[in-house]
Amino acid sequence: MALMDLANPTRFLALSGRVLPWLTGLALATLALGFFLAFRAPEDYQQGETVRIMYIHVPFAWLAMFGYSMLAASALGILVWRHPLADVAHKAMAPIGAVFAFLCLFTGSLWGRPMWGTYWVWDARLTSMLVLLLLYLGLLALRSAIEDPNQAGRAAAVLSLVGFVNVPIVKFSVDWWNTLHQPASVFRMDGPTIHSSLLWPLMICAIGFTLLMLALHMAAMRNEIYRRRLRVLEARAAAEAAYA
Amino acid sequence: MFGEHGFFILACYGVSALALGSLALWIFADGRLVRRRLTELEARGVRRRSAGRIDA
Numbered sequence: 199m200a201l202m203d204l205a206n207p208t209r210f211l212a213l214s215g216r217v218l219p220w221l222t223g224l225a226l227a228t229l230a231l232g233f234f235l236a237f238r239a240p241e242d243y244q245q246g247e248t249v250r251i252m253y254i255h256v257p258f259a260w261l262a263m264f265g266y267s268m269l270a271a272s273a274l275g276i277l278v279w280r281h282p283l284a285d286v287a288h289k290a291m292a293p294i295g296a297v298f299a300f301l302c303l304f305t306g307s308l309w310g311r312p313m314w315g316t317y318w319v320w321d322a323r324l325t326s327m328l329v330l331l332l333l334y335l336g337l338l339a340l341r342s343a344i345e346d347p348n349q350a351g352r353a354a355a356v357l358s359l360v361g362f363v364n365v366p367i368v369k370f371s372v373d374w375w376n377t378l379h380q381p382a383s384v385f386r387m388d389g390p391t392i393h394s395s396l397l398w399p400l401m402i403c404a405i406g407f408t409l410l411m412l413a414l415h416m417a418a419m420r421n422e423i424y425r426r427r428l429r430v431l432e433a434r435a436a437a438e439a440a441y442a
Numbered sequence: 443m444f445g446e447h448g449f450f451i452l453a454c455y456g457v458s459a460l461a462l463g464s465l466a467l468w469i470f471a472d473g474r475l476v477r478r479r480l481t482e483l484e485a486r487g488v489r490r491r492s493a494g495r496i497d498a
Contacts (some may be wrong), residue, residue: 209492236483246445247444247445247448247451248447248450248451250444250451250455251450251451251454254455254458255454258458261498291466295466296463297462299456300461301458301461301462304454304457304458305454305457305458308453308454309450309452311450311451312446312447347460349467350452355474359450375458382491402444410462414465414469417469417470417473418469418472420470420473421472421473421476424476424477424480425476427480427490428479428480428483430490431480431483431484431488431489434488435483438488439443
């Protein structure tokens with residue numbers, strides 16, 4: 199089956215209906231394994247037990263950026279190919295990405311208090327992540343403010359493409375500016391600087407959260423397709439009632 | 443548990459579980475509501491033009 203064949207709402211519903219239970223189960227099993235390993239991993243020599251926060255904070259940060267990248271890719275599908283499934287994917291991702299961005303900031307703030315002595319500083323990493331959360335919330339607000347769904351989809355697509363410039367800023371802010379937030383320690387040109395006893399649980403948690411985000415997105419896309427069908431049927435029912 | 447910083451660790455995990463659990467519940471409940479309304483309309487005889495050749 200060609201990839202484009204899958205980009206059809208009816209085929210997507212059929213395929214996702216079969217995949218979703220397995221994807222959800224795999225996500226939960228991977229997260230269970232990840233947490234098991236995370237809480238058995240040794241303490242960090244400097245941070246002590248608070249390093250346990252890393253196993254959720256770092257995946258939330260990665261996935262907040264990944265979610266926004268998916269939004270930007272969907273925005274291209276809306277604006278260039280005008281594909282209805284791209285609009286469905288775009289609309290479904292915004293609230294999920296917003297939750298991951300919020301959790302990244304929340305867990306980072308609670309990690310910062312014992313390590314830095316403060317919940318918040320206006321450094322480049324924290325501020326650009328806050329901007330990412332505001333972009334997600336702005337997309338949600340924009341969609342709900344415009345009544346025409348097609349117009350709302352196009353406006354949200356333009357905003358998400360413009361906002362995508364913030365994603366590399368989040369990623370490289372710790373290299374470009376002098377920040378309180380530590381520099382990258384996993385995805386580096388010279389390899390990770392985290393010991394493997396901490397790195398493996400982190401990677402397994404990250405895979406688990408990625409699968410969870412994909413499962414939530416797939417479920418939300420299915421809801422949105424059904425919602426659009428419902429809208430069509432309600433309009434048809436109203437038209438039939440008017441002619442009767 | 444978790445030494446002197448136990449509150450921060452437990453609060454991070456607790457709020458994350460609450461937020462992600464609420465998100466999953468919201469998506470699940472939303473799907474059930476939409477599909478129920480769709481089924482009700484179809485039961486009243488209102489169908490999509492392509493309903494004969496669908497699937498889902």
